[in-house]
Amino acid sequence: MNRLDESLLSDIPPFRLLDRPQIRAILDxxxxxxxxxxxxxxxxxxxxxxFYLLLDGVIRVIRTTPGGDEIIVLHIAAGQLFGIAxxxxxxxxxxxxxxAGECLTLGWPVRMWSEFASNYDGFSTETYKxxxxxxxxxxxxIMELATQAVEQRVANALARLVNQTGRKVExxxxxxxxITRANISDMTGTTLHxxxxxxxxxxxxxxxxxTRRHIVVTNPHQ
Amino acid sequence: MNRLDESLLSDIPPFRLLDRPQIRAILDxxxxxxxxxxxxxxxxxxxxxxFYLLLDGVIRVIRTTPGGDEIIVLHIAAGQLFGIAxxxxxxxxxxxxxxAGECLTLGWPVRMWSEFASNYDGFSTETYKxxxxxxxxxxxxIMELATQAVEQRVANALARLVNQTGRKVExxxxxxxxITRANISDMTGTTLHxxxxxxxxxxxxxxxxxTRRHIVVTNPHQ
DNA sequence: ACGGAACTTTGTGCTGGCTCAAACTTCGGG
DNA sequence: CCCGAAGTTTGAGCCAGCACAAAGTTCCGT
Numbered sequence: 020m021n022r023l024d025e026s027l028l029s030d031i032p033p034f035r036l037l038d039r040p041q042i043r044a045i046l047d048x049x050x051x052x053x054x055x056x057x058x059x060x061x062x063x064x065x066x067x068x069x070f071y072l073l074l075d076g077v078i079r080v081i082r083t084t085p086g087g088d089e090i091i092v093l094h095i096a097a098g099q100l101f102g103i104a105x106x107x108x109x110x111x112x113x114x115x116x117x118x119a120g121e122c123l124t125l126g127w128p129v130r131m132w133s134e135f136a137s138n139y140d141g142f143s144t145e146t147y148k149x150x151x152x153x154x155x156x157x158x159x160x161i162m163e164l165a166t167q168a169v170e171q172r173v174a175n176a177l178a179r180l181v182n183q184t185g186r187k188v189e190x191x192x193x194x195x196x197x198i199t200r201a202n203i204s205d206m207t208g209t210t211l212h213x214x215x216x217x218x219x220x221x222x223x224x225x226x227x228x229x230t231r232r233h234i235v236v237t238n239p240h241q
Numbered sequence: 242m243n244r245l246d247e248s249l250l251s252d253i254p255p256f257r258l259l260d261r262p263q264i265r266a267i268l269d270x271x272x273x274x275x276x277x278x279x280x281x282x283x284x285x286x287x288x289x290x291x292f293y294l295l296l297d298g299v300i301r302v303i304r305t306t307p308g309g310d311e312i313i314v315l316h317i318a319a320g321q322l323f324g325i326a327x328x329x330x331x332x333x334x335x336x337x338x339x340x341a342g343e344c345l346t347l348g349w350p351v352r353m354w355s356e357f358a359s360n361y362d363g364f365s366t367e368t369y370k371x372x373x374x375x376x377x378x379x380x381x382x383i384m385e386l387a388t389q390a391v392e393q394r395v396a397n398a399l400a401r402l403v404n405q406t407g408r409k410v411e412x413x414x415x416x417x418x419x420i421t422r423a424n425i426s427d428m429t430g431t432t433l434h435x436x437x438x439x440x441x442x443x444x445x446x447x448x449x450x451x452t453r454r455h456i457v458v459t460n461p462h463q
Numbered sequence: 464a465c466g467g468a469a470c471t472t473t474g475t476g477c478t479g480g481c482t483c484a485a486a487c488t489t490c491g492g493g
Numbered sequence: 494c495c496c497g498a499a500g501t502t503t504g505a506g507c508c509a510g511c512a513c514a515a516a517g518t519t520c521c522g523t
Contacts, residue, residue, distance in 0.1 A: 390509080431511085452519090
């Protein structure tokens with residue numbers, strides 16, 4: 020068994036306040052796992068059995084409407100906890116989590132949640148901050164969807180992705196995982212056709228540069 | 242000073258697991274207050290100084306877009322906590338809370354949050370369940386806004402209101418607080434014109450019955 | 464009673480973005 | 494190298510819902 024290094028967790032908010040032996044103990048209880056692109060970590064409505072920490076990669080959180088179409092609720096960047104249904108008193112997962120690229124995760128059984136929360140000071144406080152951020156983000160999404168025009172929505176979605184997972188590159192900031200026009204349309208509640216047209220237009224204006232499943236934003240405006 | 246009765250809290254989730262002396266202690270720390278229709282309890286972006294319990298009435302939670310238009314994020318029914326920013330590690334309120342009708346609240350200073358959470362068993366667990374529900378509700382809102390047609394959105398918004406605050410009445414279920422077409426349009430991201438047309442159509446079909454600032458749903462379908 | 468404010472209804476055109484459709488490009492496998 | 498699958502682009506037409514506009518209704522204060 021290859022032991023995991025303590026440094027993996029020491030910089031991540033919920034664990035930041037813990038000392039090395041505590042981190043050691045937590046790590047020894049974790050199950051590491053690798054997911055390929057498109058594989059799902061857990062599924063909407065399933066019994067919540069574990070909660071996870073994303074070590075590397077990007078996770079796409081998806082919900083399916085009764086009508087059958089899927090929409091992307093949010094993306095999770097490396098270093099964040101996800102599948103934290105138990106923290107909100109849920110027994111099933113409210114959405115599906117799918118690897119948007121190759122992903123490395125650590126998983127713990129849900130029953131350890133309360134253990135962690137009571138034994139490790141600051142763990143729950145820090146975690147709920149993350150929840151708070153996500154709530155805020157969702158709130159903002161609602162406002163955008165309700166009031167803004169499609170162009171703005173797509174622009175904002177892109178901006179959000181760049182902020183969360185962007186990596187600085189020669190002529191701008193690139194999004195670090197494969198993303199298609201269809202994905203963007205799922206995030207913004209439009210069609211891939213419209214997204215395609217917008218991206219073409221922006222490319223003409225020199226705002227973005229996109230190749231197949233890959234986008235670079237050159238100009239962080241608009 | 243008129244003492245508040247313990248029975249006020251004993252049936253409300255976060256306090257349900259507490260015994261009478263504990264409830265007494267909590268009540269003695271609370272500041273009761275009455276709000277008239279249209280008065281705001283707290284304002285978006287303001288320092289979060291207190292958190293609240295709604296004893297009676299309905300609270301409308303509102304956010305304002307940079308563009309200036311307001312949208313209604315959710316309604317809070319009697320018996321729920323609100324303004325629970327501190328629980329999510331926030332120092333400012335993320336939205337404005339406004340009385341949708343006459344309201345009675347209890348308020349506590351935020352610093353008591355952590356006290357309550359650590360001293361009273363079950364308090365935080367129960368509270369986070371509420372947060373979980375709200376997150377779920379917001380999630381659903383996002384999906385609706387992103388995928389459904391205006392008619393569905395308005396119908397769902399109405400259904401949600403009826404579920405949360407509906408009261409059974411002679412020929413259907415009525416919404417217990419004043420609500421205008423403009424309010425509904427703020428919830429669904431449309432114009433009051435469209436809402437008005439839809440309600441007229443539904444009234445013709447005998448699904449709803451509406452008078453000025455007052456709606457009764459006769460037929461819980463569609 | 465009266466007048467005004469708040470709310471609601473209804474009409475008319477216009478348009479953003481969806482649907483339908485088809486061709487094109489890139490990638491990976493055989 | 495060729496082929497099919499996946500992803501992207503572009504075009505054309507159409508319609509739900511918005512903007513603009515104006516009149517009708519209910520409530521409330523004086």
